[in-house]
Amino acid sequence: MRETRAEIDLGAIRENVLLACRLAGPAAQVMAVVKADAYGHGAAPVARIALAAGATWLGVAVPEEAAVLREAGIQSRILVLGPIATEQAELVVDHGLDQCVSDPAQADALDRMARRRGRVVSLHLKVDTGMGRVGLPPREVRPAADHLARLPAIRLAGLMTHFADADADDPAFTQEQMARFEAAAQALRDAGIAVPLRHAANSAALLLHPGSRLDLVRPGIMLYGCHPRGARRPDDPVLHPALRLRTAITQVKDVTAGSSISYGRTFVASRDVRIATIPIGYADGLPRLLSNRGQALVRGRRAPLVGRVCMDMTMVDVTALPEVRAGDEAVLIGRQGDEEITADEVAELAGTISYEILCRIGPRVPRTYRPTDAAGVPPAVAFPPKPLDNSRGPHL
Ligand SMILES: Cc1ncc(COP(=O)(O)O)c(C=O)c1O
DSSP states (O other): OOSOEEEEEHHHHHHHHHHHHHHHTTTSEEEEEOHHHHHTTOHHHHHHHHHHHTOOEEEESSHHHHHHHHHTTOOSEEEEOSOOOGGGHHHHHHTTOEEEESSHHHHHHHHHHHHHHTOOEEEEEEBOSSOOSSSBOGGGHHHHHHHHHTOTTEEEEEEEOOOSOTTSSOOHHHHHHHHHHHHHHHHHHHTTOOOSEEEEEOHHHHHHOGGGOTTEEOOOGGGGTOOTTSSOOTTSOOOOOOEEEEEEOOEEEEEOTTOEESGGGOEEOSSOEEEEEESOOGGGTOOGGGTTTOEEEETTEEEEEESOOOSSOEEEEOTTOTTOOTTOEEEEEEEETTEEEOHHHHHHHTTSOHHHHHHTSOTTSOEEEESOOTTSOOOSSOOTTSOOOOTTSOOO
8 A cells, every 4th residue: 555545543533422421411413424425534434433423314415425325335314415406306215315495396306206116215404594595585485394294205304404604603693593493493493394404504604603502413524523614612522633644754854055946946955964755745635825834743843845736746844853764654635643734724824714625635646544443443333331322213
């Protein structure tokens, strides 16, 4: 295997899921959001550990992601959070997925497909309370629910919304969204329409807005060990980063003063330097914006990335570490010795958020898992001490 890989600590994910379950409390179920290949961590192993640790639902963006989970043998409820094209209705029905809908026409397509298959599909109506992305305006929720009630193969399973700003210091807009959501839920109650599950909370809301927990919470980024609002503040609960992006030095060379490194000659050595080359580049998800700005951990110390990050390789100035040799490990995200580079630190340098840094780690980077069985395979149901308790939700 190439030395460049992402090491996933399933124990860290388990701890983060346990925290989400504790915060959710006994009244709310936990949906582990595993879209985008579990934010780059690998959907099936993450889903298994999350379910074993107490999550009862999984959330994905598109039905194709859920199909991968079903093929991996995962039978829990899975909600497709994103909108679908008519052609995707078949996948939703055949894999027994729950679907989020913002448009009654989508419900019609699902109803037709479900009737053809002799099945029933569970839908979650999405209300746009202020995100401005997808969702029905609150005044259209009641007519949409009436419409669903007329479709024989459709069951209304939930009412949901998504927060735009739950990580903000000012809670006012999240509170306003909650009030709009509660009003929409009340309108359905007043009409005698039963909504089994109301849900709204992403990681930020779960951590910061206890009133938003309702019947189900949908944490994503916190399960991977990152705080939704960036670097941890003193009062934030401890999360456990689950991903370590590492490689090994392929070459070390001495470079004389005046020589340049990499494309565009953006780094010119002002003195004699030692340069290590590492086999990881922007095609692997290392942001090119780290050129001449980022760092790698080598022999437990920080060393600067010099010159432009290339597609497949990057150079590191190891002048301060004369003992460095080819084969030494270099860490781009994660811990080495007493030092740590967090996904948030990388995100800050790249002008983005930890979410993007994690889910852009490319398919060329193999994921390895701890713990594994003797054959190196992640456990199918990891950490048996906690029994799988999915009793609060119906299953396939
Ligand atoms: C509808 C929905 N719910 C929950 C989440 C999880 O959000 P986070 O990763 O911020 O916890 C997402 C992610 O974007 C989402 O789109």
